[in-house]
Amino acid sequence: MERTNTLEALLAQGRAEDDALGAPGRPGLTYGALRELTARVREQLNAWGLGQGDRVALVLPNGPEMASAFLAVASAATTAPLNPAYRADELAFYLDDLQARALVVLEGAEGPAREVARARSLPLIELTPTSGGPAGHFSLRSEPPLAGTARRPGAPREEDVALVLHTSGTTARPKLVPLTHANLTASARNIGTRLGLGAGDACLNIMPLFHIHGLVAAVLSSLGAGGRVVCTPGFNALRFFAWFEEVRPTWYTAVPTMHQALLERARRNTRSLDGHRLRFIRSSSASLPPQVMEELERVFGVPVIESYGMTEAAHQMASNPLPPSPRYSGSVGLAAGPEVAIMDGEGALLPSGELGEVVIRGPNVMSGYVNNPEANARAFTHGWFRTGDQGTLDAQGYLRLTGRLKELINRGGEKVSPLEVDTVLLDHPAVLQAVTFALPHPKLGEDVAAAVVLREGQAATERELRDFVAARVADFKVPRRVVLLTELPKGPTGKVQRIGLAERLGLTS
Known part of the structure; x- marks a missing residue:
């Protein structure tokens, strides 16, 4: 019956008079008002027959x-945020x-979500932002009017x-990840x-809020502090610096x-960068090329x-520390919450420096996918969750x-690491972005290919880029195809998705 590790307890950390939520061009919503709103919504949903364990989808x-x-x-x-860009x-x-x-x-917003809900006789709850009110304040009404007794109010x-x-479901049917209040607060x-x-920090959130990164790293970590x-x-490079000047954030997080x-x-x-308040x-959510880190x-x-x-860990597993502690380009840092280890294919933990699969365990890690015993049997070994990522831990505990x-x-x-080839390509002065991926091959099974976006005003040919990589890595790692694109x-x-990229670019025929 523990209630200290809940989102409600997390919100209790802020002073009632301090702003919790904001938006460009709008007054902020205080912690006191946010707590009142949360209590009112719970009472309302309970009166409509919805309680703990009932899944409520959000398309906002x-x-x-x-x-x-x-x-x-x-x-x-239980919340279930969905991408509002999804089709029917x-x-x-x-x-x-x-x-x-x-x-x-959202009240008045037409689209496939309403159509799909009506076709399934799924109750619709309309959210109306408070006109002229603080950012994040809203009211709810049901269509048709709901009434009932919540099983667990x-x-x-x-x-x-x-x-x-x-989960993203790039190669298989998406799996459903349940995250408890304890997972999220941890x-x-x-x-x-x-x-x-x-309390003095302000995060400028540009991440989507149907994804674990924005929900936990931006929203919950800020409010918990x-x-x-x-x-x-949402992300808009053209508007970012206007928001940046107005909000004067102390940090932001992005892919x-x-x-x-x-x-x-x-x-x-x-x-816009003059006199900013950024601390970091x-x-x-994806590997940061060393060149990008240095330029940032x-x-x-x-x-x-x-x-x-990753989603299954309620987001964070490892992180580089703030200065003066060392941080290393190309490393995702030290364990930052759960235990982190490296495991071989037979389930044995490996010593520092050995290459294997990254595994984790701890209070922020889900207990298992919903109704998917086969996936759970593959995902957990001796109580460790297998992340599907390959890497090494050095003697100081830094994960690469x-x-x-x-x-x-x-x-x-x-075996070719796409990240290694990406890093080499990004050293070329004309290359802005690069993603290396597998290209089907009739004899080898797979070959190496890369998609590249050039810097504005710069030029480079496929041959030039291949020669550049060939001078720096073993021949089998050199891309046999380099595709020049205007956007990845x-x-x-x-995030750029490597799996299936050859097919999406029409390179499989």
Whole structure:
């Protein structure tokens, strides 16, 4: 019946009069008002027959109302945020798989979510932002009016599931990850501790709030430290520096492709960087190229803290420390919450320096996928969760990743790390972005290919780039194809997805 490790307890850390949530151009919502809103929403959902364990899907645009709705609904039931860009067939799959009891949508917003819900007689709950009110304040109404008796009304316990998210499902049916209040609060506090967050900090959130990175690293870690999180409509490199000047954040967190896009804009927005309050920049959800880290630190003049996270761990697993502790380009840092180890294929833990699969265990790690015993049997060994990432731990405990095991390229028996080839390509002065991936080959099984975006005003040929790599790595690692693009294909969270890239670029025929 423990209630100290719940999102409700996390929100209790902030002073009632301090702002908790904000948005560009709008007044902030205080901790006191956010706690009142959360209590009112719980009472309302309970009166509509929704309580702990009932899954309520959220299809809402990015912004402060999405953040406050997540917090408020999670105080009464289980939240299931979905990407508002999903099409009807995708929403139908996810809502059916979730066995959602209700769907929260924005008042007046038409789209496939409403259509899919109506086709399933799924109760719709409309969220209306408070006109002229503080960022994140809203009211709810049901359509048609709901009434009932919640099976488990009242405040959550730490073992109650607060959030369910699907895995990306790039190579298989997406799996459903249940994260308890205890999982989420442990991760939020781990992040806050590693980053030294406090009441004076303000995070500018540009990450989507249907994804674990934005929800935990930006929103929950800020609120758990009594700080403020300012929620934008989503990533927009053209608007970022205007938000940056207005909000004057002490930090922001993003994926590497976003950092790269911001660096391109920074040259035209040098005035925005004058007198900024940034303490650090955080990067997670994909490997940060060393060249990008170095340029970010030079342009913004603050340390870049690379972290390592995944949905099944309620986001953070490892993180580089703040100065004066050392941080290393190419390393995702030290264990930052859960225990981290390296395991071989037979389930034995390996000594420092040995290459193997990264495994984790700890209070922020999920207990298992929902209704998927086969996946759980593969994912857990001797109580350790197998991340699917390959890497090494050095004698000081710093973790270095060589790539996803599923993304390693097997070229006729020779294993190639795509990250290694990416790093070499990014050393070329004309290259802005690079992603290396497997290209099907009739004899070798797989060969090496790369997609490259050149810097504005720069030129390079495929042959020149191949020769550049060939002078620096073994021949079997050199891309046999280099495709020049104006933009890399990205997933909904801004990450580049290597698996299936050859097919998406039409290189498999």
